[in-house]
Amino acid sequence: MGAIDHLGIVTLGADDAREGLLLSAEAHWNQNEADWRFFLTKGTVFGIRDGDRLIATAALLPYTSNNAWISMVLVTQNWRRRGLATKLLDACLDAAAKQGLTTWLDATPAGATVYGPLGFTPTLELRRLRFAGSTSPATSKPRPAADIHLDDLIARDHCAMGFDRGALLGELSRRPGSQLISHGGAMALVRGGRTARQIGPLFAADAGSATALIETITQSETGPILIDVVSEHDGFLKNLTNSGWTIERPFQRMRFGRATIPSAAPPFAVAGPEFG
Template sequence: MAATDSVAIVHLQPGDAAAALALSTEAQWNQNEADWRFFLASGIVFGIVERDVGLIATAALLPYAQGNAWISMVLVTASRQRRGLATRLVDACIEEATRQSRTAWLDATPAGAAVYGGLGFTPTGRMLRMRHAAAMATKVPLLAGDFEELVARDGRATGFDRRAMLQELCGRDGSRLVAQGGAIALIRDGRSARHVGPLLADDAASAARLLAAIVQSENVALLTDVNGDDHGFIDNLTASGWSAERPFQRMRFGRSNVTASAPAFAGAGPEYG
């Protein structure tokens, strides 16, 4: 990172991964260094660097196909919050998405949604993060999922292609792509818990059965981000030991240019959509 004054926005580089990870760790987010390295290599990460302090704020824009992009990693260190830094960085992401003729999407916390609404973002749906405590794995056998099936199902659920992102997530050490009875899911490492998603299935019952099998096959805490409007599915998971952790508001900046033709029972995470 080049030294700069307290107000300049800079483009972060792959070597900034450790400093960026310190911000998300301070916020107790689940992203790990592999997430940051992917965003720094494949997206555009804006940052604010304060002289004699270092990196104090970030926001990332991850391009997707069909003229779409995801905004995430909007972070400000605790001592520099409520100074408009996050808004400035999101504005930079919006400007870049507009320059590239892309529709921008994000998953916002309730507090963030109030701010983003004022910037022109439109609510499009709700997500709910759920957690399952660590358990003793019983080694329930799970079939390996087919990557091409994951890409195809994910494309139908989102309305655009995310092959490069999914390939990177699946290729990480510790990642598992599993399938069972009409459902397929990706499980990957996070900083403090394993993340399950995307989870695509023929129906809610198939999705719930695969999640139950995943719980039995893992021995660490699990997180998954489900459709916050699917109350029946949420009730099913709650009865199976999952607990609600935090809601997210999915939002869009710009005209919708996609049509989803299948449901996603869990997303790839608020940083990826």
């Protein structure tokens, strides 16, 4: 730990978005500059610099009902395993405690082994899947959800999460290229990322309608697509893998602090591990 004692924690601002993007791109994550600007303007992003270079980050994004998300825990390659991530995570937890917030995060398997001993409790599990896309032109376009307004998506999300994320979903849906899409009672948000389009959150009454919506979306896309599926929807997962989707990695959702919301039926897919 002595090697990092001289490195202080700073609070980053909107002008640091491109530096943050360099860190997430180095880790092969899908966040784009707009994602970073959202965290930097709507949340608190802590950083550590080595001279002028940003070498580590962690973000605390508050939602409603005293809940917040921790994400963007990143350390550049040659500074890893020296305690920087833990130092920044502690800063997030301290800030959350001062505000009376229950914190959540979606951890990689390696991260979960670190967060568990710190007091994080496992909740649901996620699986990230990738669809490589087609090399041929799209044959059809998904029907825009003209009868499904943003308010409907926010209401479904509030019911599933237990707290309101209207500011997040509104910002994501207004980005260039984002679409609200519905099919047979299922609905989802599709947005751009650094290397792939991303589906989520996705809500449906059953695996069949969720799968039909995914088929509608993939027919309109030629590039790669990512989706983070809640693992308990095993029928939906099986349908996707049978349709050419491949599982990339698992995530473990974890909570620090007491539960402030009642359990509810989870969505079929989440907005992403960075947002919950």
